[in-house]
Each structure stands twice: as structure tokens, then as C-alpha cells.
Amino acid sequence: MRRNRSGLVSDVAFLLFLVLIYISIVFIAGNPDQYLQNIMILNAAFLLAMVTYFTNVTAGLVLNLVFIFSYGFFILYQTVSQGETIGVNTYFWLLMTPLMTVATWLFTFTNRQLQLENERLRKHSVSMAAVDQNTDLRNIVSFQKDASLFTGISIRYQIPLTLLVVKVKYWNEIRRLIPEEQLSEAIYDVSQLSKSSIRTNDALYLLDKEDATWGLMLFTDREGAKIVIERIKVKLDELNDSRLTGKYKVSLGLKIGAVEYHPETIESPLDFIVKAKKQLEYDV
Structure with missing residues (x-):
């Protein structure tokens, strides 16, 4: 009106x-x-x-x-x-x-x-919107809707559930160094390497496009999450090698935090994300 x-x-x-x-x-x-x-x-x-x-x-x-x-x-x-x-x-x-x-x-x-x-x-x-247009990844809105489903499966079948939060280091500084189209390419590439590092029954979310932050919901414990973290880091090294061919002007680094789901300590999907982001402080 x-x-x-x-x-x-x-x-x-x-x-x-x-x-x-x-x-x-x-x-x-x-x-x-x-x-x-x-x-x-x-x-x-x-x-x-x-x-x-x-x-x-x-x-x-x-x-x-x-x-x-x-x-x-x-x-x-x-x-x-x-x-x-x-x-x-x-x-x-x-x-x-x-x-x-x-x-x-x-x-x-x-x-x-x-x-x-x-x-x-x-x-x-x-x-x-439930899906990011550039990466076809579900966003934080979808994460909040899906989290209850994942946590319900974890509790019912006694399957460990771990959330990884992946963030590009020094993203604000990188935004000043490379053009906008390369920023979109970088987000897309990190999204793809994260997707290729998990199983089909796991889920990947683009939690914050402006701050280059992803969430990976994994049906595994902390030890299993470490394997996924190593895969992501190896694939990131391969991505950075493409810098030699002129794709990017800077090397991309990632900070990764992991939190295993426990219903007595995690009250909501947002609390799940907050606790996982807290772990980013220990990944330097």
C-alpha cells in the first residue's frame, strides 16, 4: 500500500x-x-x-x-x-x-x-531464499529448517552428528585485492571443494556469503570430522596451485571449527552455529 x-x-x-x-x-x-x-x-x-x-x-x-x-x-x-x-x-x-x-x-x-x-x-x-543462486547451496534459512531433522535422526538412531564451520581467512582484506567476479569464483570454488569432500548423506550450506562462511553437517563424530577437514585442506592446496596459472592473485586460507551435537548442550540450530564458530578461534 x-x-x-x-x-x-x-x-x-x-x-x-x-x-x-x-x-x-x-x-x-x-x-x-x-x-x-x-x-x-x-x-x-x-x-x-x-x-x-x-x-x-x-x-x-x-x-x-x-x-x-x-x-x-x-x-x-x-x-x-x-x-x-x-x-x-x-x-x-x-x-x-x-x-x-x-x-x-x-x-x-x-x-x-x-x-x-x-x-x-x-x-x-x-x-x-532457501538456495543461493550462484552456488546452488542451501543457506542459513535452510540450515535452521534442516537442523531439527538432522538432530532428530542423530538422537533417534544414536548416530553422531558434527557441524563444521568453514571460513575464508582475511576475507575482508581479500575483497579489496581481487575484483568482484573473482570473489564469486572463489566462493564457488571453495563451495565445490567442500561439496566434493563430504558424503552424499551429509549436507553443505552457505551460511554467510558476505563473510565467506560455510556449514557442513556431517553424520560422524569429531574424529571422522578431522578426516573431512584434511580432505578440504588438501583440495584447497590444489586450488591455490591454480594461482600459478593466474586464476587468483592471492592464496586462500581456511579456518575450520567443529562441534559434535549433544542435545544437553546445544539448544537450537543457531546455538549449534555459534558453538562451531567459537572453535574457529582455535584454528590459526
Whole structure:
């Protein structure tokens, strides 16, 4: 509803601006004796509208006050020095110029509101999506839904369950060193090597794309998880060797934390992740 209302205000403001321009053109055409002066004032009105469009209404209105005082001083000078009377032309532009500024501000303000709303909705849809588009991996939303299933199987059949959290070292620094497309490639490559290091009945999740963090749900104990960790590190070394062929400008390093599931110490899926991330501090 808010979005529709903002769109309506934007449309009305745009139509109002067009109407004001039309009225100004008709007014100028009806006063051929002051054609040059009216054209100059119309250009000034357009300039004030453009300033408002690229800045904000405060700057536009302040400049309008400057224009009104300047124009008023000019009219006063003509009245005193040349004996001219204050006519409709003066009042017309004193009213029309601020109206153009306000119409421009309404148009730009509602458009910016719509852009912010679209960006918020886009981020919300991405966060609510169950699968990452680039890697085809399930994300943290899916993890929270699947965790209860995995933990239920672990408890019912007495199968050990371990969560690995894998994070790229110095990711924030790496983001400044390589272009965006290579960042996506790096996330994809680490995702693939992690996927190839686990069994088909295990699960891999991209927990945080911005911070390059994965979660691996393994039906094994801590000792079995160590084997998976070694596989990942070996495959990472192979990936870093491709740096010699020019694929990446930096070597990728991983920090891996592992926590085995115990229902008496792990209360929720998020608690599972937090405890696994805590183990990252010990992997240097």
C-alpha cells in the first residue's frame, strides 16, 4: 500500500511539473513585450529545479529565497528608477518558481523512497531464499529448517552428528585485492571443494556469503570430522596451485571449527552455529 501511494505521489508530482511548464509557456507566449525577461526567469526556474533534483528541497528553497530577493530587488529598482508599476508578470514568477521546485522535490523524494523500498525488498527476498543462486547451496534459512531433522535422526538412531564451520581467512582484506567476479569464483570454488569432500548423506550450506562462511553437517563424530577437514585442506592446496596459472592473485586460507551435537548442550540450530564458530578461534 505504501509503495502504491508513493508511486501515485510521484506520478502526480511529475504531472504537476508538466502542467507548470505548460502554464509558463502559455504565459510567456501571451507577453511578447517581455519575452526575453520571461525566458531568462524560466531558465532560472529550471536551474533551481535541477539543483533540487540533485540535492534536496532545503537547498532548492534556499536558492528560491535568494531568487525571490534578487528578483524583488530588480523589480524595486525598475519601479524607482524607471517608474514602472508592479504587474502580473512579477507575481506570476514569484509564485511559479517555488512551485516548480516543490514539484521537483516531490518527484525525486518519492522516487528515492521507491528505490529504497525496492532495495529493502530485494535484500529481504535474498535473505528469505532457501538456495543461493550462484552456488546452488542451501543457506542459513535452510540450515535452521534442516537442523531439527538432522538432530532428530542423530538422537533417534544414536548416530553422531558434527557441524563444521568453514571460513575464508582475511576475507575482508581479500575483497579489496581481487575484483568482484573473482570473489564469486572463489566462493564457488571453495563451495565445490567442500561439496566434493563430504558424503552424499551429509549436507553443505552457505551460511554467510558476505563473510565467506560455510556449514557442513556431517553424520560422524569429531574424529571422522578431522578426516573431512584434511580432505578440504588438501583440495584447497590444489586450488591455490591454480594461482600459478593466474586464476587468483592471492592464496586462500581456511579456518575450520567443529562441534559434535549433544542435545544437553546445544539448544537450537543457531546455538549449534555459534558453538562451531567459537572453535574457529582455535584454528590459526
